[in-house]
Amino acid sequence: MSSDSLLYEVALGLLPGVGDLLTRQLISYCGSAKAVFTTPKGKLLKIPGIGPTFVQNFNPTPALQQAETTIKLAEEQQVQLLFYTNPAYPNRLKHLADAPCLLFYKGNVDLNHSKMVSIVGTRQATDYGRRITEKIVTDLQKHQPVIVSGLAYGIDILAHRAAVAAGLPTLGIMASGPDIIYPAVHRKTAEKMLENGGLITENTFGTKPDAPRFPARNRIIAGLGDCTIIVEAAIKGGALITADIAHSYNRDVMAVPGNIDNAVSEGCNFLIKTNKAAIYTELRDLEELLNWDNALAPSTAKFSKASLYNVEEFEPDEWQIIKLLLSMKEELIDNIAWKVQIPVSRLASVLLGLEFKGVVKSLPGKKYALV
Known part of the structure; x- marks a missing residue:
């Protein structure tokens, strides 16, 4: 892909009022990101979702200048900018309407790996949650999947560390910019992940991990996994949000049952009780759910x-x-x-x-x- 194309792809999302949905709409009608910037205003008005206010305020110069800065920073920090038309962009996200059009990716794992499992849960992990998370990841070694999580305290970082220890590639999905590791105490683990895995975010350089960015981050976790496993979760929180998003994407969800008198097991038990998640008690449960116990890979089976x-x-x-x-x-x-x-x-x-x-x-x- 030429740097010229990338410039317009990065700039498109920087235009005022242009989000992920409208970006796809514009490219569908104009043919490419660059064509959006050269299409006459009269033709832009004929595109569904484009109104006179957008056309009147259409000024590409600031967006293109900001895009140049972003591309330069990416080159300096060895961050890949993956637009959704890029062959390296995750196919699992490509067909999701609310998926980010641009990803900031640093790492070396194939984002279209044949098997990917998301593991998330509470930040207040118990010894039980720690032990089960490590066991799930260790048992998965035979399938060599990519382990996806959110680099957060608790179950997330336990999943990443277990993957590193097991020699499995692991992806951390961040709510910050690619240059900000949050929480900072997980930096060493994040650096190890870059050796066999990577870090992904939809946020540009310098973006701080503000609260609203975490639920948005969760949709990438849910979208990347062939299955999302909830290890421990309260009845309200990010893990259950991720489970709901995975459901909306028609992706499989599993939950580990826990003590009925433990608050961090309430979410998992609720998901199982309401048939919103299949129960996970052993690797065989996952293998049967995803058809990993036969010759067909999940993508082939579907x-x-x-x-x-x-x-x-x-x-x-x-x-x-x-x-x-x-x-x-x-x-x-x-x-x-x-x-x-x-x-x-x-x-x-x-x-x-x-x-x-x-x-x-x-x-x-x-x-x-x-x-």
Whole structure:
């Protein structure tokens, strides 16, 4: 990817009023981040979600200048800037509507590793929580997954340290900028993680870990994991927020049962009792839930229906649409555009071709589904 493209990708999210959803919308209609900055204002007004106020206040200069500074800092600190169109960007996040469009990543692990498990829990971990966390990670060695957590006190840092000790790659998802390790006492662990794993954040350099950034950080943890395991959690707190987010992403959630008279087990027991989480008592529970006990990797198992179609009969763009629609009943054309990264201007003709082939059908409300 050229540095010129990266400049506009970083700058796009710095424009006033442009968040992750609107970024994807703009690129779906304009074709690229750079094209957004060169599209006539009259055409911008025709894009859903773009109003006259945005067009009137459209001034790219400050955003481009700030983007140059960000790119320079990234180069100096060996931080990778991963826009969602970058092949190295995590595929597990790419199809999530609220996922960050730009990630700041420092590390050496493949963000599209075949197996990833998120482990989170209370900051007030008990000896039981510590022991179970270490056992879960140690047992997972046979599968060599990436262990994902939030670098926080308690269960999070225990999961990271157990992964480091077990030789498993581990990713820390931060609520701060890539240059600020929080809490600072975990810096040594974070540095060890960079040897086999890494650190990820959606926040730019110098961003402090303000309270609202932690729930936002949790959606990345939930989105990256094939399964999120809650080890210990109170009835209210970040761990249960992460579990709810994972549910909304249609990802598996597991919870470790605990003492009924212990406050830090109330959340886990509640998740199990209300069928919001599968119970975790041993590795076998996870293996069965994710189909890790057979020859199919999780990603392959979920898309096994693709075998009903002959990939050789379709163009690459057509096949991407088929795979997307296999994972859901129906989808809006605008969402299809950014999820498979085909501009709306071209997507309509590709969908029409699939309709002629009898593969997809159009539905009311500009939605499409497989026949």
